[in-house]
Amino acid sequence: MTYTYNFNAGPGALPPEVLHEAQEELRNFHGIGASILEISHRSSPYEAIHNEAQLLIKELLVLSSDYEVLFLHGGASLQFSMVPLNFLAEGKTAGYVHSGTWSGKAWKEAQKIGKTLVLASGEEEGFKRLPDLNNLDIPKDSAYVHLTSNETIGGIQYKSFPDTGEVPLFADLSSDIMSRPIEASKFSLIYAGAQKNIGPAGVTLVIVRRSLLESIPGSIPDMLSYNVHAKHRSLFNTPPVFSVYMMNLVLKWILNHCGLPGMAARNQQKADVLYHVLDHSGGFYRGLAHKDSRSMMNITFGACSPDIENKLLVELEQEGFMGLKGHRDAGHLRASIYNAVPFEHCKSLADFLIDFQQRNG
Template sequence: MVYTYNFSAGPGALPAEVLLEAQAELRSFQGIGASIMEISHRSQAYETVHDEAQQLLKELMGLSSEYEVLFLHGGASLQFSMVPLNFLSEGKVAGYVHCGMWSGKAWREAQRIGATRLLASGEETGFKQMPDLSRLPITKDMAYVHLISNETVDGIQLHSFPDTGGVPLVADMSSDMLSRPIDSSAFSFIYAGAQKNLGPAGVTIAIVRRSLLDGIPDTIPDILNYRIHAKHRSLHNTPPVFSVYMVNLVLKWIANQGGVQGMAERNQQKADLLYDVLDNSGGFYEGLAYKDSRSLMNVTFRARDPEVESKLLAELEQEGFMGLKGHRDSGHLRASIYNAVPYEHCKALADFLIEFQRRHG
């Protein structure tokens, strides 16, 4: 099968321009006669890429000098453990918002390490709607409040963030970082696996407010200690050099596309296009997420009945549409329309869905 349209949930689509640039210098990075994957991470050639990527991310997110940008291993899943290991001290409690599969995993990992408190849950709606975060029961004994900005499985997204009254706000933004403007000053710690909007799998971005680093206990192994990684500029051990290099290229691409605001405008257009097809289908298609929580990154939906849905998935595959089968835990269909997915690909999907309904409706 030759695919033309990539709607994979992660690793997701990368910009065609970035892939071509990486291809062109794969064997000889900037003419040095060796690949970026073959040179020392202590070399000037790599460190320039490393430092530039950190600076580009700071500029695109509007981060002040209060923040450190780290490049880590282990994906967002390792951060589920590292966050409480570093920040959940004795006598404190960590507050968690449970809005889907990934936030549930983060909460369960934290329970292995220290005291936690469930602040809000979307379980009543089957995680089809983000819970109300306007009146979270935040108390002074809280080490931090943890949430996930976009749940990829059910296709729901937070469209505003809570005021935590000075308690550090921690967010997993793996699937929507740099897809829309945010007020970075509202957060004390942000992390994201790169493989949705930032680059390929292999590197995790962590953004930490420096004031949090001082309270990290010395008992944590160095490789799991954010303070150690910040002290060594994410070069404490060998970083995932190729993934960082690719992140650098993607960040430059985002800057050239109008920055985060440009991404937001494009992402809104893409999402509107697909949601309009679902909403105007007369029930032939149905969006799975509540309208007030719909994600701009992951459009989840189902067809009229299981037989029609099976035909739809089979025809989509035949026509070169990749990655539209929903997550194994929730099924149905999911179109992941991250930053690098072109509007034209979403238009092709929308047109196909309309034509399929005409033939099978």
């Protein structure tokens, strides 16, 4: 097997220990004589996985009993529609923070369902700097305030979150959930696709306050109702069994590596070694995001010319560095350094970038 350094933006790297454990259990899960891929979601072996994963999420995020933890299909993109379908009632307004591509997609879907308002936008800055969330003017009739914590394409990330008072705060945490401690109690709803920090593609984590579920209209189709999924403990239909199983293994891996404080220290160290190269390259490399908004998960950068940039991408691929081409909407390069990416891989990338500059500068 050719060894690679995995910097893909998603699906992203998974911990080697987790992959090994899954491989060992794949054909005969816990000695039951069947694979995790083929057991019933109503069976006791799967229910044990399901329940353990929910408990681990509550433990890691320090969630009270007022929260429901759901495992759904459809990715974060389906949540762009589910959120307003469930909570944007007639006569109410949904406030959106427009910080980049993904928050923009969420806002666009909400406009199809009800009245929306952009509370803050980073468009004038080309979505390279986060909109200021201090002193947001939130209308009294707001159903909720929605933000995206980390924009993977622009490489910008909120380090703290606003107090929205009596108005519920909702967030898409897809690309940085479980990467650092957060004050989860600030949020009334959190959603996240698993395929960056907490598992493979296929399962979407939703965390919602139970008190909000009572307001959801019964007219919403069952498969799109958070209330229906909560009442059935995410077993209303067949859940993504294997993805939940893998997520459970990753959550245990996080817990065994000093939890979210451990992940934060590890991720900051990785980000620092790469940003140091960009900042000390004398302009050969340039970070795309403003320094005050830089992401600890997605390092976006360019080189001094298109020709040099293309040459760099070719050589990176030849040397086994995978997934460094930037998103089609932003171009240039992007290193996604999610939880499972080792520091050693980031150091190897930093060393290669320094060497490439010396040979081409």
